[in-house]
Amino acid sequence: xxxxxxxxxxxxxxxxxxxxxxxxxxxxxxxxxxxxxxxxxxxxxxxxxxxxxxxxxxxxxxxxxxxxxxxxxxxxxxxxxxxxxxxxxxxxxxxxxxxxxxxxxxxxxxxxxxxxxxxxxxxxxxxxxxxxxxxxxxxxxxxxxxxxxxxxxxxxxxxxxxxxxxxxxxxxxxxxxxxxxxxxxxxxxxxxxxxxxxxxxxxxxxxxxxxxxxxxxxxxxxxxxxxxx
Numbered sequence: 001x002x003x004x005x006x007x008x009x010x011x012x013x014x015x016x017x018x019x020x021x022x023x024x025x026x027x028x029x030x031x032x033x034x035x036x037x038x039x040x041x042x043x044x045x046x047x048x049x050x051x052x053x054x055x056x057x058x059x060x061x062x063x064x065x066x067x068x069x070x071x072x073x074x075x076x077x078x079x080x081x082x083x084x085x086x087x088x089x090x091x092x093x094x095x096x097x098x099x100x101x102x103x104x105x106x107x108x109x110x111x112x113x114x115x116x117x118x119x120x121x122x123x124x125x126x127x128x129x130x131x132x133x134x135x136x137x138x139x140x141x142x143x144x145x146x147x148x149x150x151x152x153x154x155x156x157x158x159x160x161x162x163x164x165x166x167x168x169x170x171x172x173x174x175x176x177x178x179x180x181x182x183x184x185x186x187x188x189x190x191x192x193x194x195x196x197x198x199x200x201x202x203x204x205x206x207x208x209x210x211x212x213x214x215x216x217x218x219x220x221x222x223x224x225x226x227x228x229x
């Protein structure tokens with residue numbers, strides 16, 4: 001799995017529906033995990049936080065509504081967008097799904113093209129760099145499509161790892177990222193990298209950002225990690 005790929009968890013108890021969803025998401029460039037029921041979904045979320053969850057409502061044992069409710073009351077999973085899929089067409093059902101915490105509600109049968117658009121829309125909110133958006137923080141501008149970074153009128157030259165680090169910081173300025181969280185987001189879970197490697201690349205990022213003058217925008221939070229601003 002590439003660290004740049006947005007991660008989508010598909011939770012669907014119907015095997016054929018699950019595979020169609022996964023196939024189309026992977027064709028769009030997403031890294032897809034699959035869960036066949038609510039219990040497995042919660043286990044997978046604990047193992048590896050996805051960027052977005054596509055969640056069926058009607059499942060045996062643990063319904064999608066209950067999975068969504070549990071995710072939205074936990075601080076570490078509350079901000080993960082959830083797109084609820086349901087054959088329930090009544091407005092009261094849609095309202096219930098949204099009030100439980102779902103970020104979007106799609107009625108079955110649905111258009112795959114529309115669902116992909118809704119997934120991208122939610123990703124623009126939580127991981128804008130993955131859908132080609134330009135990010136700005138103070139005088140720093142990051143163009144994720146052309147992989148260019150400027151600070152003021154100067155172009156900043158970054159290696160691929162430093163670019164991903166800066167993208168992560170600029171998506172959520174002010175958020176403190178632990179070294180382990182940065183390893184997961186920037187390097188990916190499939191690659192073993194020592195946490196000290198994070199410090200090395202943070203040092204390179206700082207050097208590049210201050211190479212034309214200007215203060216260091218990366219803040220070290222003792223005992224916690226790093227943040228931008």
